[in-house]
Amino acid sequence: MAIIRTHRPVWNRQLCIPCGACSRRCPASVFTELADEQDSLRGRVARLKSLPKNRANQPPCQRACPLGQDVPGYVQAVAQGDIERAYQLVIETNPLPSVCGRVCSHPCMQACVRSKLDQAVEIRTLKRVICENSKERQSPAPEKMRSEKVVVIGAGPAGLSASYFLARSGYSVDLYEAKQSAGGRLRAAALSDELPADVIESDIELVRSSGVKIQIGSPIQTAAQIDELLANFGAVVLAVGAGPEQSPEHLVWLTQNKNLVITPKGSLQADSKTFMTSQAKVFACGEVMTGPRDLIRVIASGKRAARAVDQFIQAGDQS
Ligand code: SF4
Numbered sequence: 498m499a500i501i502r503t504h505r506p507v508w509n510r511q512l513c514i515p516c517g518a519c520s521r522r523c524p525a526s527v528f529t530e531l532a533d534e535q536d537s538l539r540g541r542v543a544r545l546k547s548l549p550k551n552r553a554n555q556p557p558c559q560r561a562c563p564l565g566q567d568v569p570g571y572v573q574a575v576a577q578g579d580i581e582r583a584y585q586l587v588i589e590t591n592p593l594p595s596v597c598g599r600v601c602s603h604p605c606m607q608a609c610v611r612s613k614l615d616q617a618v619e620i621r622t623l624k625r626v627i628c629e630n631s632k633e634r635q636s637p638a639p640e641k642m643r644s645e646k647v648v649v650i651g652a653g654p655a656g657l658s659a660s661y662f663l664a665r666s667g668y669s670v671d672l673y674e675a676k677q678s679a680g681g682r683l684r685a686a687a688l689s690d691e692l693p694a695d696v697i698e699s700d701i702e703l704v705r706s707s708g709v710k711i712q713i714g715s716p717i718q719t720a721a722q723i724d725e726l727l728a729n730f731g732a733v734v735l736a737v738g739a740g741p742e743q744s745p746e747h748l749v750w751l752t753q754n755k756n757l758v759i760t761p762k763g764s765l766q767a768d769s770k771t772f773m774t775s776q777a778k779v780f781a782c783g784e785v786m787t788g789p790r791d792l793i794r795v796i797a798s799g800k801r802a803a804r805a806v807d808q809f810i811q812a813g814d815q816s
């Protein structure tokens with residue numbers, strides 16, 4: 498019988514019977530334990546496998562994912578047929594799950610120890626299947642609401658990510674985008690076949706559900722506007738990207754604003770840990786700070802910047 502292949506992965510509960518090797522326990526932990534057995538054949542076999550010896554709490558896939566996704570958790574939820582639970586586990590650490598399920602460069606799979614036994618677990622495809630089959634598009638509510646407001650400028654992957662995690666931390670977040678749609682580089686023509694607009698929209702809907710107010714067609718391009726934002730918000734996060742259409746000149750207006758500094762490589766100078774620029778209360782993340790980077794690292798930059806902004810505001814509360 499001819500097998501008709503489709504581009505779209507299909508999840509068939511009857512046919513997809515997971516082996517459970519990953520969903521029960523990662524071979525990385527099983528083999529490192531077996532390798533300690535000095536007197537058994539299986540101990541000798543395990544020692545022959547060049548598997549990671551590190552017994553850190555997280556499995557290699559999770560350590561390799563720039564977002565720290567709980568891969569075994571969501572693989573296990575899929576194995577149990579609980580797609581909504583799998584989706585909740587994914588969005589706990591990933592603000593753009595449908596996008597990642599299609600175009601993430603999946604460093605997790607390069608690290609997956611199953612590839613040393615047969616082949617890596619299809620971590621990225623499973624994320625896509627989860628997103629295509631889950632009904633829920635609602636971010637969990639923050640544990641505690643905060644009185645401070647934060648503004649993020651630029652609704653590309655870094656800005657969407659920073660906004661999502663700040664909203665999840667309880668802040669009121671306004672996200673300004675100069676163009677008529679959010680998504681930034683995700684909308685680039687080269688990606689459109691792999692990344693249809695409705696896939697991007699579904700993740701933007703998730704970001705909106707966290708409470709982020711996305712204001713499209715709202716360019717922030719003058720020093721005076723930044724001053725006004727500084728007067729009204731607890732922090733300003735610049736995530737204006739560095740796509741090919743944006744030459745270093747697109748940042749010149751920022752240098753007119755007090756202390757902001759452009760590096761010789763044409764990006765905005767900011768501390769790699771605190772994400773703060775040379776001007777207090779102004780933060781940067783994503784490609785405007787690092788220059789062009791892999792998409793998943795851009796999303797992770799937004800996430801880390803959100804944590805840094807949260808720490809900055811909380812430190813101010815205590816002083
Ligand atoms: S596919 Fe990407 S986002 Fe998903 S776990 Fe792997 S590295 Fe992380």
Ligand code: SF4
Nearest residue numbers: 519523556558609610
């Ligand atoms: S995906 Fe690979 S590395 Fe991650 S828990 Fe499963 S088997 Fe281990």
